[in-house]
Amino acid sequence: MNISNNLSGYQRVHSQPAYILHTQAYQNTSLIIDAFTANFGRLRFVAKGAKRLKSPFAGKLQVFTPLLLSWSGKGDLYTLTDADFTTSSQLLYLHGQQPLRGSVLLSCYYLNEILLRFLTLEDPHPELFYYYVDALENLSMKKNIESVLRVFEKRLLQETGYSLVLNCDINTGEPIDALKMYHYILNEGPHSIAYESELSERCNPEYDGIQVLGKTLLELERGSFSNRQTLKQAKQLMRAVIALHLGDKPLKTRALFQSTIL
Amino acid sequence: MSYSPLIGQLISALKRLPGVGQKSAQRMAFYLLQHDKQAAMQISQSLASAIEQVGECSKCRVLSESELCEVCNNPKRSQQQVCIVESPSDVQAFEQSTHYSGRYFVLMGHLSPLDGIGPHEIGLDIFASQLDAGDITEVILATNPTVEGEATAHYISEMTKKRNIKTTRIAHGVPIGGELEYVNGSTLSHALDGRSIVSVD
Ligand SMILES: [Zn+2]
Numbered sequence: 107m108n109i110s111n112n113l114s115g116y117q118r119v120h121s122q123p124a125y126i127l128h129t130q131a132y133q134n135t136s137l138i139i140d141a142f143t144a145n146f147g148r149l150r151f152v153a154k155g156a157k158r159l160k161s162p163f164a165g166k167l168q169v170f171t172p173l174l175l176s177w178s179g180k181g182d183l184y185t186l187t188d189a190d191f192t193t194s195s196q197l198l199y200l201h202g203q204q205p206l207r208g209s210v211l212l213s214c215y216y217l218n219e220i221l222l223r224f225l226t227l228e229d230p231h232p233e234l235f236y237y238y239v240d241a242l243e244n245l246s247m248k249k250n251i252e253s254v255l256r257v258f259e260k261r262l263l264q265e266t267g268y269s270l271v272l273n274c275d276i277n278t279g280e281p282i283d284a285l286k287m288y289h290y291i292l293n294e295g296p297h298s299i300a301y302e303s304e305l306s307e308r309c310n311p312e313y314d315g316i317q318v319l320g321k322t323l324l325e326l327e328r329g330s331f332s333n334r335q336t337l338k339q340a341k342q343l344m345r346a347v348i349a350l351h352l353g354d355k356p357l358k359t360r361a362l363f364q365s366t367i368l
Numbered sequence: 369m370s371y372s373p374l375i376g377q378l379i380s381a382l383k384r385l386p387g388v389g390q391k392s393a394q395r396m397a398f399y400l401l402q403h404d405k406q407a408a409m410q411i412s413q414s415l416a417s418a419i420e421q422v423g424e425c426s427k428c429r430v431l432s433e434s435e436l437c438e439v440c441n442n443p444k445r446s447q448q449q450v451c452i453v454e455s456p457s458d459v460q461a462f463e464q465s466t467h468y469s470g471r472y473f474v475l476m477g478h479l480s481p482l483d484g485i486g487p488h489e490i491g492l493d494i495f496a497s498q499l500d501a502g503d504i505t506e507v508i509l510a511t512n513p514t515v516e517g518e519a520t521a522h523y524i525s526e527m528t529k530k531r532n533i534k535t536t537r538i539a540h541g542v543p544i545g546g547e548l549e550y551v552n553g554s555t556l557s558h559a560l561d562g563r564s565i566v567s568v569d
Contacts, residue, residue: 130483134387219482
């Protein structure tokens with residue numbers, strides 16, 4: 107890796123694979139950029155003069171575009187020194203069109219938003235980076251959007267320390283039975299529905315539990331869904347789990363479009 | 369260095385202008401107060417009356433001091449053809465360098481989901497009711513060729529498709545990632561001529 111580091115914590119890093127998650131205007135001509143880098147996790151940069159027509163950054167700092175970023179500095183806000191398209195992003199532009207449209211594009215924004223909410227700065231997640239690339243590619247190829255999102259959500263939870271138990275009843279330790287109904291207690295895992303009476307004494311199911319078919323749990327674990335019903339249940343489960351971890355602040359992408367996909 | 373309260377106030381007010389920092393604000397304040405009080409008075413008066421009287425054109429949302437702006441009120445311009453742009457400066461760019469003879473609708477931004485800017489925030493509910501009113505026959509999408517601009521164009525094209533209204537997108541000649549405001553006149557003119565039908569899938 108192209109990194110030079112000295113004792114003061116000053117970094118100079120070259121040509122790192124990265125995607126931009128969000129940009130905001132800063133002063134008159136600059137941008138503050140939140141990016142997901144392959145090797146350093148989520149980082150924040152200032153791109154000085156990026157809004158000027160002749161800036162070397164002009165037109166490059168776009169979301170959903172594979173980039174190679176270089177930066178220097180230390181602390182929470184690095185200075186972006188260079189941004190380049192990769193061969194694959196150049197190919198996208200050569201074809202003269204944005205591959206991401208409509209509900210696909212909204213789903214991509216949703217991925218960015220949950221990454222911004224779940225990832226803390228300077229916390230490397232190289233595996234998750236490639237899951238993200240994979241999700242963007244699958245979305246742009248118009249694979250089943252909902253399924254791509256559910257798989258990504260599961261991986262995101264896994265990588266950020268909130269893994270879901272999907273393969274066994276956490277009371278009995280028995281493997282999940284595809285045909286049984288389970289009560290999924292958020293933060294814990296699936297209880298087979300026979301334990302319902304005992305559970306109702308210690309939790310309010312509307313608040314922190316959700317009912318799912320064993321088949322849904324197994325398909326979510328495997329990452330492929332066989333029908334609308336399991337997909338729908340997986341969405342309800344994931345929504346509840348994500349809401350639990352994100353707290354009161356709702357996701358903007360979801361509120362804005364009230365899409366059934368997210 | 370500290371100024372008397374009124375001068376300090378003036379300097380911090382001037383600093384709110386784009387591109388004006390402490391030094392320029394200070395220079396402007398001293399210039400106006402020491403050398404050209406007449407200009408200062410003129411600025412203050414025209415600013416006050418502009419703030420009071422200028423609002424948005426009820427049809428296209430550009431700044432206007434009458435209910436309808438000049439373009440929307442001009443009988444020589446087609447009110448059936450609507451060009452959708454992100455900002456008033458894009459309208460200026462079109463007016464200065466193309467032969468466009470329809471009217472505009474200004475979004476004052478673009479969809480930006482992560483900033484909570486959705487269809488309502490860029491006036492698309494107003495635009496939807498204009499489409500429903502039925503006298504618009506062609507919509508030209510001239511949002512910036514950025515990811516957000518494309519997302520916005522796509523959203524609008526879904527609105528127009530539902531209502532069976534001819535929709536075109538300027539494309540040819542405008543560099544990806546560029547902002548229309550900065551594109552030179554001939555490029556923009558070319559882009560307008562080469563616009564293509566938007567297909568929604
Ligand atoms: Zn008008």
